[in-house]
Amino acid sequence: MKYVTEYRDAELVKGVIEEIRRTITRPWTLMEICGGQTHAIVRHGIDQLLPPRIELVHGPCCPVCVTPLELIDKALAIASQPDVIFCSYGDMLRVPGSSQDLFSVKAQGGDVRVVYSPLDAVALAQQNPEKQVVFFAIGFETTAPPNVMSVLQAQHLGLKNFSILVSHVRVPPAIKAILSSPHNRVQGFLLAGHVNAVMGYWEYPPLVDEFKIPMAVTGFEPLDIVQGILAAVELLEAGKVEIANAYQRAVTLQGLKSAQAAINKVFMECDRKWRGIGMIPMSGWCLRPEFDFFNAEKRFNVEAMHADESPLCIAGSILQGLKKPHDCSAFGRQCTPESPLGATMVSSEGACAAYYKYGR
Amino acid sequence: MSDQSVTIEGATCAPPLPHNEQIVMGHGAGGRMSHQLIQKAFLPAFDNPALRAGDDAASLESNLHHAQRLAISTDAHVVTPLFFPGGDIGRLAVCGTVNDVAMLGAKPLYLTAGFILEEGLPMETLQRVIASMKSAAEEAGVQIVAGDTKVVQKGKADGLYITTAGVGVVRAGAKIGGAQAKADDVVILSGSLGDHGIAVLGARGELGFQSAIQSDVAPLNHLIEAMLDASNNIHVLRDPTRGGLATTLNEIATQSNVGILLDETALPIRPEVGAACEMLGFDPLYIANEGKLVAMVAREDAESVLKAMQATRYGEDACIVGEVTDAPRGRVLLKTALGSTRVVDMLSGEMLPRIC
Numbered sequence A: 001m002k003y004v005t006e007y008r009d010a011e012l013v014k015g016v017i018e019e020i021r022r023t024i025t026r027p028w029t030l031m032e033i034c035g036g037q038t039h040a041i042v043r044h045g046i047d048q049l050l051p052p053r054i055e056l057v058h059g060p061c062c063p064v065c066v067t068p069l070e071l072i073d074k075a076l077a078i079a080s081q082p083d084v085i086f087c088s089y090g091d092m093l094r095v096p097g098s099s100q101d102l103f104s105v106k107a108q109g110g111d112v113r114v115v116y117s118p119l120d121a122v123a124l125a126q127q128n129p130e131k132q133v134v135f136f137a138i139g140f141e142t143t144a145p146p147n148v149m150s151v152l153q154a155q156h157l158g159l160k161n162f163s164i165l166v167s168h169v170r171v172p173p174a175i176k177a178i179l180s181s182p183h184n185r186v187q188g189f190l191l192a193g194h195v196n197a198v199m200g201y202w203e204y205p206p207l208v209d210e211f212k213i214p215m216a217v218t219g220f221e222p223l224d225i226v227q228g229i230l231a232a233v234e235l236l237e238a239g240k241v242e243i244a245n246a247y248q249r250a251v252t253l254q255g256l257k258s259a260q261a262a263i264n265k266v267f268m269e270c271d272r273k274w275r276g277i278g279m280i281p282m283s284g285w286c287l288r289p290e291f292d293f294f295n296a297e298k299r300f301n302v303e304a305m306h307a308d309e310s311p312l313c314i315a316g317s318i319l320q321g322l323k324k325p326h327d328c329s330a331f332g333r334q335c336t337p338e339s340p341l342g343a344t345m346v347s348s349e350g351a352c353a354a355y356y357k358y359g360r
Numbered sequence B: 001m002s003d004q005s006v007t008i009e010g011a012t013c014a015p016p017l018p019h020n021e022q023i024v025m026g027h028g029a030g031g032r033m034s035h036q037l038i039q040k041a042f043l044p045a046f047d048n049p050a051l052r053a054g055d056d057a058a059s060l061e062s063n064l065h066h067a068q069r070l071a072i073s074t075d076a077h078v079v080t081p082l083f084f085p086g087g088d089i090g091r092l093a094v095c096g097t098v099n100d101v102a103m104l105g106a107k108p109l110y111l112t113a114g115f116i117l118e119e120g121l122p123m124e125t126l127q128r129v130i131a132s133m134k135s136a137a138e139e140a141g142v143q144i145v146a147g148d149t150k151v152v153q154k155g156k157a158d159g160l161y162i163t164t165a166g167v168g169v170v171r172a173g174a175k176i177g178g179a180q181a182k183a184d185d186v187v188i189l190s191g192s193l194g195d196h197g198i199a200v201l202g203a204r205g206e207l208g209f210q211s212a213i214q215s216d217v218a219p220l221n222h223l224i225e226a227m228l229d230a231s232n233n234i235h236v237l238r239d240p241t242r243g244g245l246a247t248t249l250n251e252i253a254t255q256s257n258v259g260i261l262l263d264e265t266a267l268p269i270r271p272e273v274g275a276a277c278e279m280l281g282f283d284p285l286y287i288a289n290e291g292k293l294v295a296m297v298a299r300e301d302a303e304s305v306l307k308a309m310q311a312t313r314y315g316e317d318a319c320i321v322g323e324v325t326d327a328p329r330g331r332v333l334l335k336t337a338l339g340s341t342r343v344v345d346m347l348s349g350e351m352l353p354r355i356c
Helices: A010-023 A035-043 A069-079 A090-094 A102-107 A118-127 A144-157 A171-180 A193-199 A205-211 A222-238 A257-266 A289-294 A315-319 A351-357 B032-046 B089-102 B123-140 B195-203 B221-230 B244-256 B271-280 B299-310
Strands: A028-034 A054-061 A084-088 A111-114 A132-139 A162-169 A188-192 A215-218 A243-245 A267-274 A278-287 B058-060 B070-077 B106-118 B143-152 B160-170 B186-189 B234-238 B259-263 B294-297 B319-325 B332-335 B341-343
Touching: A010 A222, A028 A035, A028 A171, A028 A193, A028 A222, A035 A054, A035 A188, A035 A222, A035 A351, A054 A171, A054 A222, A069 A084, A069 A102, A069 A132, A069 A162, A084 A090, A084 A102, A084 A118, A090 A102, A090 A111, A102 A111, A118 A132, A118 A144, A118 A162, A132 A144, A144 A162, A144 A257, A144 A289, A162 A267, A162 A289, A171 A188, A171 A205, A171 A278, A188 A193, A188 A222, A193 A215, A193 A257, A215 A222, A222 A243, A257 A267, A278 A289, B070 B089, B070 B106, B089 B106, B089 B123, B089 B160, B089 B221, B106 B123, B106 B221, B123 B143, B123 B160, B186 B299, B195 B271, B221 B234, B221 B299, B234 B244, B244 B259, B244 B294, B244 B332, B294 B299, B299 B319
Parallel strands: A028 A054, A028 A188, A084 A111, A084 A132, A132 A162, A188 A215, A215 A243, B106 B143, B259 B332
Antiparallel strands: A162 A278, A267 A278, B058 B070, B070 B160, B106 B160, B186 B294, B186 B319, B234 B294, B259 B319, B332 B341
């Protein structure tokens, strides 16, 4: 496990935390934007080791949590059809739609399969020409390259039986929405290093300038995370409004040009609903019209499906960093990973699931 | 966490899905959903003290010589593929029941086997499975003394399923069970975590890469005999199968009403298993093992038990991974490599790979 164990070295991590302690002079509220980082923080217990003057609030960027209810309902409608093989990343199976989840559809005879890569779904389409194979293309910028590659590959192979149900979201509009909220109390951001590995971080300086808030590109291992926190604290303490790259081994300013080109070839920006938060303008990606042939919403005629969410949990406030999972009366009682009330409890990257699993 | 603190700020989400209406795959994953199924469906109907004890085998009084107790257990085996690196469904079917019986401190003696065969199953496949069962039974020193065969139509089963039952005699004086853990006991693990689960995933082609990981499926009764010879103060023995070590320890913490504290740095995880888990978003604490046991042993006997284990084939890598504590009762905690502490919960439903 080279490049993993080294970044979990307890002594190195403690050294950086000591440096944070020496640097900090007053309370700061930081948001780790990515749910994967939330999980790493509680799994490794990093929050317990930080000086109490640092408050970490958990950001909305868990792709499973924010997938809108009506997209889940569309997925369930498609997956329930005969002669469909519905492929999804694993965590999506547990996310409740209006009345069911993909587990239920599977139990009723729907052919729902967990795949590790969208290209596995393309292979299934090749192997099953008599079936329609649909891939549930969710995620942030991180999963966009493989998701668009599945479309390009299907096009290249001339597959007539492959399509994707797109629910893509992007980080920069989410940060803008958080910073535009009158309730915002975030003073610095830890950016999602895996997103930046693909996209670079050239999209963020306008946000830094507009909202006068520092950001640190941050990785996912314990050492990466504390280095990101240190970088953010150093900027805040120095009164500097800029971006620091604390994940240089994976991230450059420009990111992966070839991946960005592939994304832009297949996807275009669009408005997107975020579950628990609402509509964020131009915060999503959808298929360009020239790739309509691969659009599962059109192929299965579910475009018009609409679903409203019922007000039961505070997932939205948690996703926006306004509340912590403990603030919810249902947390750990009516709402557990087996019986989730909200998407933040469903996903392994959701803040509530992280708190529940690791006992915060 | 207080009921007054909730204000809904335009947040919305969907109603819960407890899956009470129909069986879903999560009911069979060995985690909390499986437990709830037992609690809600099976236990109320069949309730009796042996079943309520909640161990993987039942301990029963007998009229045998010296009033030795009987241990009896049953286990149904379904696995895809039927053959995987390090084992197959036949070896699994024998070892699973042998181990469940032995975990009460019993010497397993006899097994029965029920076969559900799918029409069209190649005879050669069945014969390979039978040969594997024969060899596993010989290794364990048990006899398969009765059996049954049913054939179902093509498509109604996945090749073959095997259900085994086993009976054994509990060693005189042994009082071993999930409810016997005591504060200050030492937690010993017989070897590395997660090998079986990852080997089976690899054999299904679900890893997306080649691996040399072998299933650990093995009969552990001889290992247990060596442990019982070394100490009269073994309180709990349990094999962490489906749901992994995390789920097993949560069961024990609940049954014994104790806390358990694990040391993350002491957990033996093969680098290739660790790497596979990192790539797929799995936690080795939740991956199935089929040839490992976890023991709670009085601290003063820990060293001698460990030595006895390490002298056997399936206990070579045995090590101390934690201790039993007074509090928090019913909870498993883990001291992280960084020195902080977190809760290790039971597997909830089906284990799902993470998106990123």
